[in-house]
Amino acid sequence: MTYHVTVIGGGPSGLMAAIAAAEQGASVLLIEKGKKLGTKLAISGGGRCNVTNRLPEEEVIKHIPGNGKFLYSPFSVFNNYDIISFFEDLGVGLKEEDHGRMFPASNKAQDVVKALLAYLDRLHVEVRKETKVDAIQYGESGHTVHLDDSEKIRTKSLIIATGGKAVPHTGSTGDGYKWAKTAGHTITTLYPTEVPLLSKDAFIKDKKLQGVSLRDVNVSVLNRKSKPIITHKMDMLFTHFGISGPAVLRCSQFAVKEFMKGHRPVTIEIDALPEQSLEQLTETYLQKSKDHPKKTWKNTVKGVLPERMIDFLMEENGITPEETNAHLSKEQFHSFLKNLKYFHVSVHDSQPIEKAFVTGGGVSIKEVVPNTLQSKKMSRLYFCGEILDIHGYTGGYNITSALVTGNVAGMNAAWEGMSEG
Structure with missing residues (x-):
């Protein structure tokens, strides 16, 4: 079988990308090397999960000092207010705290993760956990993902959502950088932020x-x-x-x-x-x-x-x-x-990058189309979340960036994956 869209990485941006692609009617496979999906979401905001921030768009972008301006285009498609509606439509009530931070009314990050997983299920997204990707072979009309057990997965569009190098116990160990380099991308200097x-x-x-x-x-x-x-x-x-x-x-x-x-x-x-x-x-x-x-x-x-x-x-x-x-x-x-x-x-x-909350640096945003999150170096390849050279302050800004870029990447990868061209 050839999937319309394959997403590598089950963090905030990967989950959102898989959901957005499946909402368009694409056949979607989500690959996660860890035992659980949404690990970073589950521990964010001290286990309460600061899902986004309600401040005006200008303010939110100001709080993303690492290339926040790149997000103006994705925000025009899906923004922080859309994130709030998205979770409320899933039945996760949100409440506002100081500085516009939005949390689940229940104070439980687990409720956010559960709602996302239940929605993936309803959308018939195929999920494979404890599955490691060994290499990616890029092609003109699609790509092949080689798993470490020698299985090959064919996909029309591919989304890399593997995160940065911060908080490695959640699975962000920088795997995606080498696959981005193989596709011809520049990885800007990585450094710790929020540390x-x-x-x-x-x-x-x-x-x-x-x-x-x-x-x-x-x-x-x-x-x-x-x-x-x-x-x-x-x-x-x-x-x-x-x-x-x-x-x-x-x-x-x-x-x-x-x-x-x-x-x-x-x-x-x-x-x-x-x-x-x-x-x-x-x-x-x-x-x-x-x-x-x-x-x-x-x-x-x-x-x-x-x-x-x-x-x-x-x-x-x-x-x-x-x-x-x-x-x-x-x-x-x-x-x-x-x-x-x-x-x-x-x-x-x-402290070292592994002790940081957020990674600075990543896939150069000069090589990614802002309003689709598609690679300028390789057709049918998309990036979202912390693998990109975008980073914000804590306070819901990084999760906002992850969910926004995930949504836009998922939607566009689906359209391209389902088109005959």
């Missing part, structure tokens, strides 16, 4: 701030000239190896790109009180010091930051816990406040 950063700073090594989290702080990546490349205002966390938390994950790819240019270490600047300027802080605390000269400095700044951070900054500036406002030197006063606004961490590396 914790490593530091050798003495206070990190001594675990002085390990476990301290800061809320709503500005985290910036500085370039060689000490100017911010990017700033994100979110929470962050000090760890035993460096820094992590939402703001750091968002900034991480910009630090990694600096490492790739040979700029090491990179300075991360933390502004713990972004709502106030250094001038305003200075004025406030000069007044407080004047009004309460006998009060200790520690009690004067109490509550501004977690206590361990305050203790650490006092120690750094040679201020004892008993030191009163009257006895604080000018240098100590100004230097402490500066630390609140411009706290620096030197990072020399990130």
